[in-house]
Amino acid sequence: MTSQPFLTDIQTIRERARQHIENGAVTEGYRADRENVIRLLNEALATEIVCTLRYKRHQYMASGLSASVAADEFQEHAEQEQQHADWLAERIVQLGGEPNFSPEGLQTRAHAEYVAGETLRDMIKEDLIAERIAIDSYREIAAYFGEQDPTSRRIMEDILAQEEEHADDMQGLLEGLDALQRNDA
Numbered sequence: 001m002t003s004q005p006f007l008t009d010i011q012t013i014r015e016r017a018r019q020h021i022e023n024g025a026v027t028e029g030y031r032a033d034r035e036n037v038i039r040l041l042n043e044a045l046a047t048e049i050v051c052t053l054r055y056k057r058h059q060y061m062a063s064g065l066s067a068s069v070a071a072d073e074f075q076e077h078a079e080q081e082q083q084h085a086d087w088l089a090e091r092i093v094q095l096g097g098e099p100n101f102s103p104e105g106l107q108t109r110a111h112a113e114y115v116a117g118e119t120l121r122d123m124i125k126e127d128l129i130a131e132r133i134a135i136d137s138y139r140e141i142a143a144y145f146g147e148q149d150p151t152s153r154r155i156m157e158d159i160l161a162q163e164e165e166h167a168d169d170m171q172g173l174l175e176g177l178d179a180l181q182r183n184d185a
């Protein structure tokens with residue numbers, strides 16, 4: 001009985017690695033539908049850009065005594081959404097695709113929406129909703145990537161974990177705001 005731990009013997013892997021080296025990180029063993037993966041990563045990228053823009057708007061529009069905590073939170077989230085966009089763009093290039101940063105059709109490609117929001121409460125609520133949209137769509141994308149593209153899956157899962165933190169932060173702000181308004185009444 002052989003105790004071969006690999007499904008493919010190393011000689012075959014070595015030979016395959018020498019072929020199509022122009023594909024860089026994309027090897028013969030890559031099992032996912034590459035074009036579909038790139039499309040989904042670009043949709044997530046558009047979502048991150050929209051979320052960055054929305055949080056920046058909210059950061060600068062947050063005014064009033066109770067708003068400085070929110071403004072700091074919006075700023076931190078904007079920076080993290082930007083980081084997510086960078087991770088996604090980097091992965092798209094690794095897969096031989098092109099990251100789509102075009103403002104044209106951005107809202108259509110993105111899953112979450114850009115809502116300006118009038119009051120601080122509106123802004124926080126819209127951010128919470130956008131995070132909840134991102135959470136559900138990213139969870140589905142990660143599951144779809146599954147074992148076919150574990151690196152892209154891991155990136156989506158890392159982002160997902162932060163979106164869950166963001167949603168929790170927004171819910172916390174909303175509760176804080178409601179408590180403040182109750183005390184004022």
Ligand SMILES: [Fe+2]
Nearest residue numbers: 048080081084
């Ligand atoms: Fe994000």
Ligand SMILES: [Fe+2]
Nearest residue numbers: 131162163166
């Ligand atoms: Fe987020």
